[in-house]
Amino acid sequence: MSMLLWPNGTPNALGEELEDKPTLVPYLVEGREPTAAVIVCPGGGYARRANHEGEPVAQWLNSLGISAFVVHYRVAPYRHPNPLMDAQRAIRTVRSRASEWNIDPNRVGILGFSAGGHVAGAAGTHYDGGRPDAEDLIERESSRPDLLVLCYAVISFVTYAHRGSLNNLLGESPDPSLVELMSHELQVTEDTPPTFLWHTADDASVPVENSLLFASALSRNRVPFELHVFESGRHGLGLAAEQHGVRAWTDVCAAWLQQRGF
Numbered sequence: 658m659s660m661l662l663w664p665n666g667t668p669n670a671l672g673e674e675l676e677d678k679p680t681l682v683p684y685l686v687e688g689r690e691p692t693a694a695v696i697v698c699p700g701g702g703y704a705r706r707a708n709h710e711g712e713p714v715a716q717w718l719n720s721l722g723i724s725a726f727v728v729h730y731r732v733a734p735y736r737h738p739n740p741l742m743d744a745q746r747a748i749r750t751v752r753s754r755a756s757e758w759n760i761d762p763n764r765v766g767i768l769g770f771s772a773g774g775h776v777a778g779a780a781g782t783h784y785d786g787g788r789p790d791a792e793d794l795i796e797r798e799s800s801r802p803d804l805l806v807l808c809y810a811v812i813s814f815v816t817y818a819h820r821g822s823l824n825n826l827l828g829e830s831p832d833p834s835l836v837e838l839m840s841h842e843l844q845v846t847e848d849t850p851p852t853f854l855w856h857t858a859d860d861a862s863v864p865v866e867n868s869l870l871f872a873s874a875l876s877r878n879r880v881p882f883e884l885h886v887f888e889s890g891r892h893g894l895g896l897a898a899e900q901h902g903v904r905a906w907t908d909v910c911a912a913w914l915q916q917r918g919f
Contacts (some may be wrong), residue, residue, distance in 0.1 A: 658683060662728070662746045665793075669739055676731070679743040681750060684715040684725040685758055693764035693919040694724045694755075695806070696747045700771025700893065703732050703740065703825035709895045710770040710808075717896060718768075721911050723919055724760055726751060730776055733825040737839060740826065744780040745800035749787065752798040764919055766804040766850075771863060771893065772822045774810020775841070778871065781805040781852070782844035804917055805852040806910060809860055809892060812867035813840045819863045845874035851881040853913045855906045862892035883913050 659680045661667075670677045686692045695718050699710035706729060715725035730743035748765055755762040769777030784801040791797050811819045814827070814836045827835055837843055852875055856868040865886060875882040890903040897903040 659729075662743055662750060668742065669735070671734065679731050679746075680729045681747050682712075682715075682727045682729070683758065684712075684719050684727070686719050686722055686724045688722070688759065691755070691759050691761040692722060692724045693766070693914075694726065694751050694758075694760045695919070696744070696751065696765070696767045696777075696802075697725055697727045698730060698744060698767065698769035698773030698776040699727070700769070700773040700809075701732065702819070702821040703772045703775075704821065705732060706730070706773070707770070707893065707895070710773060710893075713896055714768065714770075717907060721914065721919075723914070724758065730773075736828060737826050737835070740776050741779045741783060744776050745784065746795070748780065748784075748800045748802055749795045749798040753795045762798075764803055766806065766914075766919065767802040768806035768808070769810060770808040770895065772811050772819070772826075774807040775812065775822060775826075775839075777802075777805055778807055778810055778812060778841040779839065781850050782841050782846075802850050804850050804914075804919070806914075807852060807854045807868065807871065808906070809856045809863055809894075810854070810867060810871070811863050812871045813842050815840045815843070816870070817864040817866040819867075842870040842874045845871070845878050845880065847878050847880065849875065849878065849880045851917060853883045853910055855885040855887070855910070857887045857890035857892075857894075857903060859889050860892045883909075885909055 718725040
């Protein structure tokens with residue numbers, strides 16, 4: 658069941674095609690008690706969204722007793738701030754329908770891979786408490802995620818940048834101040850949500866330094882985090898079920914999510 662994030666019209670829409678209408682796909686867990694929820698952002702360099710980083714990940718989260726939502730955020734030719742707006746809207750939507758979906762509104766996280774990790778990281782460093790007077794009830798909800806899971810994520814556009822993601826999101830010659838604003842390691846504060854990160858040391862597409870930079874910023878600001886760097890593995894592994902060693906990320910992440918009350 659796919660639902661429009663903006664049923665009354667998408668802001669900044671360039672047309673009326675499917676790609677102009679970001680959606681949210683729920684994967685709900687049934688139970689007596691309200692569940693935690695995690696919004697999933699597939700990667701794809703802000704040019705596409707990788708299927709193997711969407712539904713299979715939602716199903717894995719379901720196996721942990723966590724409701725999941727795959728967000729089909731806008732990609733090129735859409736640029737900043739549209740992908741971030743879509744992620745924020747997804748978080749607000751889940752909170753606004755928490756009672757209907759049997760979700761605890763105080764346990765809503767976001768998870769992303771590669772450029773989807775940049776979307777998730779943006780949601781965790783650029784958020785607000787909602788607008789209490791908004792006519793749209795969804796916009797009254799907070800967009801701050803309660804935790805982040807960043808998988809071989811694009812973090813920095815200042816150093817070790819993934820050029821494709823940078824160009825697709827900000828353009829070929831972006832304003833330096835915008836580059837800094839969207840370099841998440843420079844935006845961490847004491848209020849940044851607890852974060853789980855994993856990467857492979859020999860990632861040839863998105864250098865491992867991206868995760869190291871974010872972890873270092875979290876450490877400086879005393880934000881709880883867990884970081885796992887695996888020695889070897891190509892970029893874009895997703896659940897990494899076929900990759901000996903790296904596939905352990907799902908187990909250690911599950912343990913961390915449990916520790917965080919998810």
